[in-house]
Amino acid sequence: MAAEGLRPLAGIRVLELAGLAPAPFAGLVLADYGADVVRVDRQGTSFNVDTLTRGKRSLAVSLKSPQGISLLRTLLAPPSSTEDWRADILIDPFRPGVLERLGLDPKDLLEKNPRLIVARLTGFRREGPYAKMAGHDINYLALSGVLPMLGRKGDKPYFPANLLADFAGGGMMAVLGILAALIERTKSGKGQIVEIDMVTGTRYASIFPLTMARPSLGLPMWSEPRGENILDGGAPWYDVYECKDGQYMSLGPIENHFYAEFLDILIKNVPPSLLPSPHPTASTQLDRSTWPSLVSFFTAGFRTKTRDEWSRIFLGTDACCVPVLNRQEVDSEGRGPDEPDRQLGEEEAEDGGGLPTPTPRLSRTPARAGEAEEAFLEPGRDTVEILQAAGLGAKVEKLVKAGAVGAGESRSKL
The missing domain is CATH 3.30.1540.10 (formyl-coa transferase, domain 3)
Incomplete structure (x- = not known):
C-alpha cells in the first residue's frame, strides 16, 4: 500500500520520446501523479516550445547516433542494479515504423525487458491507407465520424480546437492504457505494448453521441441532422x-x-x-x-x-x-x-489565468503539479543527472564528446 502523502505513481519511471501534444500531455499527467518522467529531446535542439513539460526532466539524445540509440536501449533494459534508473514505460509519439527503423522495435525491447510497457501513439490507425501520412487533430476527427455531428444547422462542421482527438482521444487514452497495463503487470509480472490511435480514441470518447444517434434506438437526443438536436445547439434551451x-x-x-x-x-x-x-x-x-x-x-x-x-x-x-x-x-x-x-x-x-492543476483529486495520495523552473524545458538540462542515476556517470563525458548526448547547462556538473 502506498505511504500516506506519496503520489500514486511514485517510483514509476517513464521515458517519453519528445513529440507533439498528445504524448507530452500523457507524460504530464503521469508526472503530476508522481511518475519520474524523462523527456528525450533531440541532441542539437537548443530550444523547444512545448509547454507540457512541468515536472519532467530532459535528456538530449542524438537519434542518428548508434551510441545514442544504444543508450536508449540501456535505459529501456532491465537494471543491472536495483539503484540504476531504468524505464518502466516508453511513450512513442512517432509515425508507424519509426521506432523500428531507429533500432528500437518494441517487440525486441520487450524480449529483453519483459516488464516494459510501450505506449505507442499514432494519429491514424497503424494499419490502413492513412498509416504513414502526416495528420493533425482535425484530420483524425474527420475520419472518426464525429466531426460531421458538430456545428450549427446550415453551417460547415465545427471542430473544437484540438481538444477532442489530440487530448481526449489521444493523450488521455494513452494514460488510461498505461495505467491499465501497470495494474495488469502487478498480476502477471509482464509488460506489453499499448496501442493508441486518435481516430479510434476519438470514437471511444464520443461513444455517447455516436450511440444516441443510431436510428434503431429512436431517441430524440441526437436523431436529427447537425445543429438540430438537443445537445448541438438545435434546442434553444441548450x-x-x-x-x-x-x-x-x-x-x-x-x-x-x-x-x-x-x-x-x-x-x-x-x-x-x-x-x-x-x-x-x-x-x-x-x-x-x-x-x-x-x-x-x-x-x-x-x-x-x-x-x-x-x-x-x-x-x-x-x-x-x-x-x-x-x-x-x-x-x-x-x-x-x-x-x-x-x-x-x-x-x-x-497572463491568461491560473494554470490547470491535476484532477481527479485523490484524498490520501493526491497528485501535485510539478514545479517548472521555466516556461519551457531546456533540452538536455538534466542529462548528466539522469545518466549518473542510471549508473552511467563514467560514460557521460565520452557520450557528450561523441555527440551522442547533449548536456545543456548541466554540463557544468561534469
Missing part, C-alpha cells in the same frame, strides 16, 4: 446567449423541472413586452414548432442585463444557467469570481 455587455451565459436545463425553474426566473426578470405569445411554458419544451420563437425570446431577454447581473440572478438555482468565464477569470483550481477561496493574482490573471 445554448449560449450574449448579454448586454457582450459577455455570455450558458444555458442547459435539459430536464423539464429545471427548464420550468429557468423559465420562471427569466420571465420575472425581463420586460413583459419581450414575452412571445403564447407565453412559453415547460409543458411545450420539446415542441419543436416553438423553438424559433424561444430563440428570439431568450436572445432578447439575455441582452437586457450584463453577464454578471444574470449570474447573480441564477446563482444558487437549478436553472442550469451559469456565466461563460474567460480564462483570465479562472484560477488554477478552476474557481471563478463567485467561488470562495479563489486565488488569482492580477499578474496571473493578465
Whole structure:
C-alpha cells in the first residue's frame, strides 16, 4: 500500500520520446501523479516550445547516433542494479515504423525487458491507407465520424480546437492504457505494448453521441441532422446567449423541472413586452414548432442585463444557467469570481489565468503539479543527472564528446 502523502505513481519511471501534444500531455499527467518522467529531446535542439513539460526532466539524445540509440536501449533494459534508473514505460509519439527503423522495435525491447510497457501513439490507425501520412487533430476527427455531428444547422462542421482527438482521444487514452497495463503487470509480472490511435480514441470518447444517434434506438437526443438536436445547439434551451455587455451565459436545463425553474426566473426578470405569445411554458419544451420563437425570446431577454447581473440572478438555482468565464477569470483550481477561496493574482490573471492543476483529486495520495523552473524545458538540462542515476556517470563525458548526448547547462556538473 502506498505511504500516506506519496503520489500514486511514485517510483514509476517513464521515458517519453519528445513529440507533439498528445504524448507530452500523457507524460504530464503521469508526472503530476508522481511518475519520474524523462523527456528525450533531440541532441542539437537548443530550444523547444512545448509547454507540457512541468515536472519532467530532459535528456538530449542524438537519434542518428548508434551510441545514442544504444543508450536508449540501456535505459529501456532491465537494471543491472536495483539503484540504476531504468524505464518502466516508453511513450512513442512517432509515425508507424519509426521506432523500428531507429533500432528500437518494441517487440525486441520487450524480449529483453519483459516488464516494459510501450505506449505507442499514432494519429491514424497503424494499419490502413492513412498509416504513414502526416495528420493533425482535425484530420483524425474527420475520419472518426464525429466531426460531421458538430456545428450549427446550415453551417460547415465545427471542430473544437484540438481538444477532442489530440487530448481526449489521444493523450488521455494513452494514460488510461498505461495505467491499465501497470495494474495488469502487478498480476502477471509482464509488460506489453499499448496501442493508441486518435481516430479510434476519438470514437471511444464520443461513444455517447455516436450511440444516441443510431436510428434503431429512436431517441430524440441526437436523431436529427447537425445543429438540430438537443445537445448541438438545435434546442434553444441548450445554448449560449450574449448579454448586454457582450459577455455570455450558458444555458442547459435539459430536464423539464429545471427548464420550468429557468423559465420562471427569466420571465420575472425581463420586460413583459419581450414575452412571445403564447407565453412559453415547460409543458411545450420539446415542441419543436416553438423553438424559433424561444430563440428570439431568450436572445432578447439575455441582452437586457450584463453577464454578471444574470449570474447573480441564477446563482444558487437549478436553472442550469451559469456565466461563460474567460480564462483570465479562472484560477488554477478552476474557481471563478463567485467561488470562495479563489486565488488569482492580477499578474496571473493578465497572463491568461491560473494554470490547470491535476484532477481527479485523490484524498490520501493526491497528485501535485510539478514545479517548472521555466516556461519551457531546456533540452538536455538534466542529462548528466539522469545518466549518473542510471549508473552511467563514467560514460557521460565520452557520450557528450561523441555527440551522442547533449548536456545543456548541466554540463557544468561534469
